[in-house]
Amino acid sequence: MKRTPLSPAGRTAWLRLARTRGVGPVTFNELIKRFKTAEAALDALPALAKKGGRSTALVPASRDEAEAEQDWLDRIGARLSCACEPDFPAGLAVLDPPPPVITTLGPLDLTDRTACAIVGARSASGVGLRFAGDLARGLGEHGVIVVSGLARGIDGAAHAATINTGTVAVLAGGLTSIYPPEHRDLHAAIAEQGLLVSESPPGYSPQARDFPRRNRLISGLSMGVIIVEAAERSGSLITARYALEQGREVMAVPGSPLDPRAKGTNRLLREGAALIESADDVITILSGLRRDNVQERERSDYEDEPLLDTDDNGATDAVRERIAALLSPAPISRDELVRLSGAPARVVAAALVELELAGRCEVDPGGMVRLAC
Incomplete structure (x- = not known):
């Protein structure tokens, strides 16, 4: 994805497509x-959704809705950042794929600052809460920005x-x-002194x-993720998995083998x-990491794959229902769909675009596909 500033009309179209x-x-x-x-993609949406089997017309988010969101962000002092723009956070820009847009609120500037995530159990122990707070405080004193998810327990601490800091x-x-x-x-304090980040529309309930x-x-x-207390099926382990996929450092705090809240962290250590x-x-670990591991890659690494030509469009029509038949409520990877369908990756990707637009x-973002709920 090329990094270039958008015109006001282009940003509105980008937001419309994202919403x-x-x-x-x-x-x-x-x-x-x-x-x-984004303008050309918006024009193509209804036809693509119809090809995917949508029974009713797909209506993109309206210009009025997008402009109202931007006006609201301006009124509260928040900012909208689009993935293609130069000021989009470097760590998010290199994700595959990046979030199309993020909104932020708060004065904290992430540029040239090391960031590290601390996450863990919502039902944390008293020891875990104290350790998370002491650890975060120590990192802050060294100039490290602490990133977390505002959840109960470890995140809040x-x-x-x-x-x-x-x-x-x-x-x-x-x-x-x-x-x-x-x-x-806590939400208000972070908005006043730190930074709130969201890829969801304003007011959206998760x-x-x-x-x-x-x-x-x-x-x-973040350059690294620290897990403090996590049960075997903890959502914090999802963060650790993403960190591994993104080339971030994964760190964990050991815990008692008698505490189920330490099962996940102890497994990560093993x-x-x-x-x-x-x-x-x-x-010590962060100082040994290279910042360019989470920086934007050179543009040559972002060269677009060949566009679908007429023959590919025919191939998409031929393979679309075959791919739909392979889907179930259990997730399957896009790579596996390529293997099972025998179709080129770009054709499978095009078919999945049409199926998702059709609501099927x-x-x-991690590349897993499932039937729509």
């Missing part, structure tokens, strides 16, 4: 690769300890959707599926995560 129902980050990225501009809260909902409600004061997307951004903004006992351990499938 259109059925256009997730993967489909958004594929549409921009194919049609080059990490944020509260770094209000004065720099903290970023990545939200599953919109900027003004406060979850959990008991973090209202659903269960939004939290993994939030976790992906937590790790994306699998090779760095063991953390103090902020000094983290600083959901394509996760």
Whole structure:
């Protein structure tokens, strides 16, 4: 994706495309690769959705809705950043795919600052909460920005300890959707002194599926991720998985084998995560990492794949229902769909765009595909 400033009209079109129902980050990225501009992609949406089997017309988000959102952001002092623009956070720009847009609120500048995530159990122990706070405070004293998800437990402790030194809260909902409600004061303090980040529309109340997307951004903004207490099925382990996929450092705090909240972190340590006992351990690890690991790659690495030609369009028509038949409520990777269908990757990608626009499938940012709920 080329990095270039957008005109006001271009930013409105980009936001309209991002806010259109059925256009997730993967489909958004594929549409921009194919049609080059958000305006051209918007024009193509109804026909693509119809090809995918949509029974009713797909109506993109309106210009009035997009302009109203931008006006609202201006009124509260928030900012809209589009993935193609030069000021988009470097750590998010290199994700595959990046979130199409993010909105931010707060004075904290991430440029040239090292960021590290601290996440963990919502039902954390007293020891875990104290350690998370002390660890975050120690990192802050070394100039490290602490990133977390504003959840109960470990997240809240990490944020509260770094209000004065720099903290970023990545939200599953919109900027003004406060979850959990008991973090209202913490939310306000971060907006005043730190930074709130969201890829959802303003006021949007998060659903269960939004939290993994939030976790992906937590790790994306950070050079490393520290897990403090996590059960075997903890959402924090999803953040660790994203961190590994993104080439970030994964760190974990050991815990008692008698505490189920330590099962996930202890497993991460057995699998090779760095063991953390103090902020000094983290600083040593972060100082050995190269910042350009999370910087924008050279443009040559972003050269677009060949556009679909007439023959490819015919191939998409031929393979679309075959791919739909392979889908189930259980997720399957796009690579596996390529293998099972025998179709070229670009043809499978085009078919999935049409199926998602038709409301027949959901394509996760991590590359997994499932039948639409």
